[in-house]
Amino acid sequence: MSFIAGAALVAEGDSFQTPGVKNFWWPLINGGGDGTWAITRPAIVFLISALLIGWFFVSVTGKKLAVVPSKRQFMAEGAYNFVRNTIGRDIIGSKDFIRFVPLLLTCFTLILFNNVAGIIPFIQFPSTGRIAFPIVLTVIVYITYHVVAVKSKGGFGKYMGSLIPPGLPGWLKPIMFVLEFLTYFLIRPLTLALRLFGNMMAGHLMLLVFILGGEYLLLHGGNIGLQGAGVLSFAFSIVMTFFELLIEFLQAFIFTMLAALYIADAASEHH
Template identity: 35%
Template sequence: MQTTILITSPDRWQPPGLELFDFAPVYPGGPAWLTKPVLIVLLSSVIVIAVCWAAFARPALVPRGWQSLGEYCYTFVREQIARPSLGKDSDRWMGLLLTIFLTVLVWNLMGIVPVVQFPVAAHIAFPLVLALSVYVIKVYLGVRHHGVRGYLRGIVYLPGLPGWAYAFYAPLILAEVFINSLFTHFVRLFANMFAGHLLLAFFSSVGFWFIFERLTPLGAGLGVLGVLMTIALTALEMFIQFLQAYLFAMLAAMFIASGLHGSH
């Protein structure tokens, strides 16, 4: 449950705001880049590596424990994310897609882990870097397999479209493939985690203030409402966190497929 609170006056409740996303170095005088989100990213990487190692380092014929969990995740990513877009090329890209899915999922779930309580994707730099990595792979595959001219032609060509219409259509579809797709990839994830974190912080601060800080007969009901809303939103947020990890990995598979096939 989110418990981050901003109190600027001892007698007045103040709702949390953008200061939730502004982090100082983890220790005084430390480098500016070494902040809480960076530590969470490192911790998330350790968790993903540890889970995959525990699941696949010594596979047994009959999966149990961590191997069962690992195989379930692998099957889900292969069947629901990789194969719909990549088809016969799915297995070649499973390592990357599984890593992306698990990484984003752990990033998101950090928002509801006690003490940590910050979804890394709510800091725009991290989903941007991940999306840029997929973007570079997409463009590289497109140029490598089809050449610059062939790749651009595959993107722009639309059967039956009159020649004069390409003057309007080509700039739009090129902007979609090379600009809009990148932004939609990371902004969707960032916006959902940002808004979810802010909402949880808001309602939990209401509950904390009106129950623990300034308990009054009139404020008690508002405090209880804040607690109940925090619990309900935490459950909803868990679903959204999984959904956003799925969508991010699914878009990654679609973009990789577009590079391989030379189309949009």
């Protein structure tokens, strides 16, 4: 388990070292630190999650669907209907939403699986706690966003022109263009990736502090008071694990919802 393995890095000797960046580095292949490349545990988990999710939906839809659904069909339909209706149709609108449902469903299920990996025994690490994964997902969303925006606005020039709201004084238009350009091309993608990454990294560090801190107090506390604090730390970590599960679902939902909002903005005639 990653928490137990991490204890060797965090609790050394008679002093407690707080969890940090080293607890997010899980090299499995070529982890010698030469700085060239490495295959890490998060990369393996992310790849396995993509294969499992793909297999799950293909296996359910590849055969005749039953009127009374099985458990697997019920789960697949529940996830699809949630993304299709609650996120896609309600946010993008009934006219344009259906073509974006595959992207939204992929984002939601992939992020949710890799978020929940943070509390799955023997994995216990959220892949989305490594910044590379949120960045890649954000790049995919924003390529889609800008392609849709260029097409819906009638060309790249008109798309750039739509960044300036009509009716502004001439002296204000350059300022507004710069602000809108930074918003659509820098701030939105940056915050979309950092929000997911930051919440998953912070949640994992929080659980590490309580679990490894509790272990250290139990083993090295030296008196009944500190050892009792260690027990309380373990108990609180269990409570926070359930809270983290809620956060993991919310972050998958928020990322997918914001992706839908941005796509809806791009598909509309006006910003």
